[in-house]
Amino acid sequence: MTDPKKSPSVSIQVERNQSASIGDQIYASLRSSIHEGILQAGSRLPSGRALAAQLGVARGTIRVAYDRLAAEGLIYGAGSAGTWVSSKLPPMPSEHEEILDRPLAVFTRPYSSAPLPFQVGVPANDAFPSKIWERMRARAVRADALSYTTYADPRGEPGLRAQIASHLAVSRQIQCHPDQIIVTSGYRQGLMLTLMALQASGHRAWLEEPGYPLGRLALELAGLTVEPIAVDAEGLCVEEGIVRAPDALIALVTPGQQAPLGATLSSKRRRDLLRWATAQNAWIVEDDYLGELQLDGHATPALASGDGAERVIHIGTFSKTMSPSLGLGFVVAPKSLTEKFVAITAVMLPAPNRTTQLAIAEFLADGHFLRHLRQMKDLYYDRRAHAMTCLRKTFPMIEGSGLGLVAFLPETANDVMLVSAAREQGLAPSALSPWYSNATNAKQGLILSITNLRADNIAAACASLSDVIAAHIKA
Template sequence: MTPTAKHGNFAPLDPAAAAPFYRQIYERFRGAITSGLLKPGDRIPSVRALTQELGLARGTIETAYSLLAAEGYIQARGQAGTIVTPGLKLPPAGGAMPPPGTDAPETSFRPDSVLPFQMGLPALDMFPRKIWARLGAQCVRAMQPSDMAHPSVYGLPGLRAEIAAYLQVSRGIHCAASQVFVTSGYRHTMQLICQALWKAGDRVWLEDPGYPPTRELLEHMHIATVPVPVDRDGLVVAAGIEAAPRARAAVVTPGHQSPLGVSLSLPRRLALLDWATRNRAWIVEDDYDSEYRYVSRPLPALKSLDRDERVLYAGTFSKVLFPGIRLAYLVVPPTQVERFERISQVFAGGSPQLTQAIVTAFIREGHFARHIQRMRKLYAERRDAATAGLESVLGKQARIDAQPGGMHLILRLRGQRSDRRLAASMREHGLYGEALSRWTTAGDGVSALLLGFTNIDSRATAEHLGRRILKLI
């Protein structure tokens, strides 16, 4: 059966599938269109009707329809409903059909490659591997039989204490070690929060543009996502209140907005905290790379302004150490410690105790603080070199946004060039770039590449890579 009133009811979705529900809906409609079962001009169910039929959050259906509309498969006609795009050119029977307007395969947000401009990778060539190896050997030699049993699901006590001390000094966050929960990464952190505080049908503000895996994860857990626009002062809190004043939570990147790089202004921070307090909503502060700010000292964390205990603070070691460590952490309000302990017991996860022990020693001996200082200086130099090299080659085809911090550049494409198509071409030729349009809810309106610069060691290297990009434009 096809997913239309014309052809019958929508078959049940598969809750055990790897793809989230919005993706399953998207694939079914696209399959029906490309196979010819749905023809140009055919009407498809309204968001409201499909929401009721499937019993899902409205945001799940809206996300699927937004993808279909962004790729040219469907068009919204107001009160006339939503239809398959008239005049849509279908392939011959049995032929493959790429999404209209783009023939680019999507990149993974957690690739296992190491390519030029790859996002999320620190300077791997500058990591102090000798120190790490020495500490690792020491931890192995010191290991006792008790260390080989099941580790604490909350995290190694020593590491939790070191994280709490580090946050108080570097981010102005006053917390006890018991408030710190060690996780195996950002996704694990978000899953823990969802299980502890939210339920299916809750609405959550997300930045738009924003980190796509957050939206995918929440949709998969039947949480309705509410896209809230971002401007030069960060999340537009007033727009969030207008769209969903009673939302259960907001997920934000106030220190260095992902991906635009702006900081949430103080008035917006206070407005967001006020909204959360008045509505008993939660704020998840994803502070993923605040250590790397080059025009001034790192900004205080939003959590440091939280007087009513509405902020949960999420940090990670992936950006300051390396992604392969699979180590992150979450700071919860004191009133929520017991609840998170119960949830952690049920959904036990976390990282190996040996890894946590090495990180604990790395922090305790002062290597962590020194490494951050060295990387902050190095990244400022590499950012300037990458910007200068790329602009010298691509100045007529693109411009680079000035950013106060972070680990990536935004390369704005001039003209009508497709960022998704260029990103796909770069991957085919051994380069990495993420299309900014993939980070927006609508998937259109912007054309830019997100390029990691941390492993670009000189201007000459940037110029060489820029010439390779130029051939693909």
């Protein structure tokens, strides 16, 4: 029997003249050794330092390879106790699955399963208004039966667009005509539509540093060059953006509650941002992912609500306020762009699922949505306070942000490895460092959603996370 405490010898061939980088070769070699059982589940890996010396490469190269394997759940770091092959390996993907899955691995897993404690981006599973929603959906299915064979309005159902426009007037102070509203499958489709409407390929875009990784990927896929702009307690550092990339076409921002750090864009920065966009004929893309769902005080009005609003494309979503499983969001297009947006919806990106649209329209019209938001604010406020109390000892540097907490870790920590170790314990925090575009700016930390910390799981979840941290962070 092999002694699990002893690091196995690892045989890796590195070819310096291959087209694959050395880091990629090391990652691929370790990965296949794990899948083939050469490196057994539960066994210890050589330290980064030892492997780097063995292969004659920089320690950082090994660290990146280990981070990638950790993100796939194949290994985890146990601080001073070393790096280990996971005891429960995820099923080995077939070649075909691997190709499909790889871009998703770093983001919001697990998909299509009950949310785990600390899982970011999902509302409270136990507080979804399922009874009312089932009733509304049943009615919507019957209403939809009257038009089984017609084309639906590609902008979205007129009744829903009218409801969204009235809701935005009250809750986000946006004055817009329902015809400026375009229903989408969520924020991501709204962003895609926007990038197409602006014919943004080849241009530069400001992106908050740190900022939503899928936003960054969308900009890159659409052919833009991302300019990471720092964020501080007043939100995006607009002055830095103006110095670094004055001619950018787009500033992609989360002004209400910065994702992931939580700051609200200060009034001076709002003015400066709008002034810059107006002067440069640039566009501000407002990612209003939490809408008015702000746990402390009242949400500030949307950027798209005041002077300069004609330069703002406001994107909202029902993913956080209701559920991402609905697959519904919306864009408020400035009047000058509405025609372009509508043309794209008609040709390429029509609004999704008419039945869900009809159901949510009734949900809004009958006042259930506002009631639900009020209940969620109270619930999340209590859950966050409780989690803060439980976790403060483990994380001296912990702050409230959006629907969760951000726990900053010492620079020497490895948040990606920690996340992988936490996943082994059935917890799903997110690592902060991948939210930075520029690795040299990256801070180590955990993003901890409180939405699914209930009375019956919060103490155990916090204790288990504290144990993971204790095992990984050297005193």
